[in-house]
Amino acid sequence: xxxxxxxxxxxxxxxxxxxxxxxxxxxxxxxxxxxxxxxxxxxxxxxxxxxxxxxxxxxxxxxxxxxxxxxxxxxxxxxxxxxxxxxxxxxxxxxxxxxxxxxxxxxxxxxxxxxxxxxxxxxxxxxxxxxxxxxxxxxxxxxxxxxxxxxxxxxxxxxxxxxxxxxxxxxxxxxxxxxxxxxxxxxxxxxxxxxxxxxxxxxxxxxxxxxxxxxxx
Numbered sequence: 001x002x003x004x005x006x007x008x009x010x011x012x013x014x015x016x017x018x019x020x021x022x023x024x025x026x027x028x029x030x031x032x033x034x035x036x037x038x039x040x041x042x043x044x045x046x047x048x049x050x051x052x053x054x055x056x057x058x059x060x061x062x063x064x065x066x067x068x069x070x071x072x073x074x075x076x077x078x079x080x081x082x083x084x085x086x087x088x089x090x091x092x093x094x095x096x097x098x099x100x101x102x103x104x105x106x107x108x109x110x111x112x113x114x115x116x117x118x119x120x121x122x123x124x125x126x127x128x129x130x131x132x133x134x135x136x137x138x139x140x141x142x143x144x145x146x147x148x149x150x151x152x153x154x155x156x157x158x159x160x161x162x163x164x165x166x167x168x169x170x171x172x173x174x175x176x177x178x179x180x181x182x183x184x185x186x187x188x189x190x191x192x193x194x195x196x197x198x199x200x201x202x203x204x205x206x207x208x209x210x211x212x213x214x215x216x217x
Contacts, residue, residue, distance in 0.1 A: 082123045084119075090209040091206060093204055094204070095204045096116060096120075096203045096204075098138075100116055101203055105147030107155065108162065109162055109163075117163070121170050124207060125172075128207035130210070131210065132209070133167065134208060135177070136180045137159040139156050140200045141197070141200075152183035156181040161179045163179075188200050188202070
C-alpha cells in the first residue's frame with residue numbers, strides 16, 4: 001500500500017467522527033431553537049393573558065368606583081317616606097298628638113281616632129310590611145292627680161298598649177309589635193307652657209328594620 005493511500009485512509013477515519021459530531025451539534029441546536037420558540041410562544045401567551053387581566057382589573061375598578069359613587073348619592077338623598085312620616089335610621093316614624101287619640105287622662109281610644117289609625121295602618125301594610133312596629137307613649141310632666149294612674153309611666157304605657165292592641169286586631173302580626181311607655185322623660189320641647197305640654201303628649205309609631213334589635217329579638 002502506498003503512502004498516499006495510507007494517508008487517505010487515515011484522513012477518512014478522522015473525518016468520520018468529525019462529521020458525526022457536526023450532525024449532533026446541529027441536532028442540539030435545532031432542539032434548542034425549537035425549545036426557545038416554544039418558550040417565546042408561551043411568553044407571548046402569558047403577556048397577552050396579563051394584558052387581559054389588567055384590562056379586566058381596570059374595568060372592575062371603574063365599576064367599583066361607579067358603584068361607590070351611586071351609594072354615596074343614595075346616602076346623601078333624603079329617604080322617601082309617606083306623607084306625615086319622618087325618615088329615621090332603619091325606617092320611619094310618625095307622631096300623633098295625644099288629644100287626637102285619647103281624652104285627658106284616659107287610655108281608651110276616642111271614636112274619631114279610628115280614621116287616623118286607619119291611615120297609619122294602611123302605610124304599615126303597604127310601605128312597611130316587612131318592618132317591626134314600635135309604639136311609644138309620651139306624656140307631659142304634670143303629675144298624675146285624678147285619673148287613678150300610678151304615674152305618667154303607667155299612663156303612657158297603657159296608651160301605647162291601646163294602639164298596639166288596635167293594630168293587632170286590625171291584622172298586624174303580634175311578633176312585629178312592641179309597646180313602650182316613656183312618660184314625661186323624652187319631651188319634644190321643654191314643658192314650660194300649656195302649648196308645649198300639649199305637644200309633648202303624643203304617641204309615636206316607628207316602622208323599623210327587623211335588624212334593629214329589640215328585646216328578645
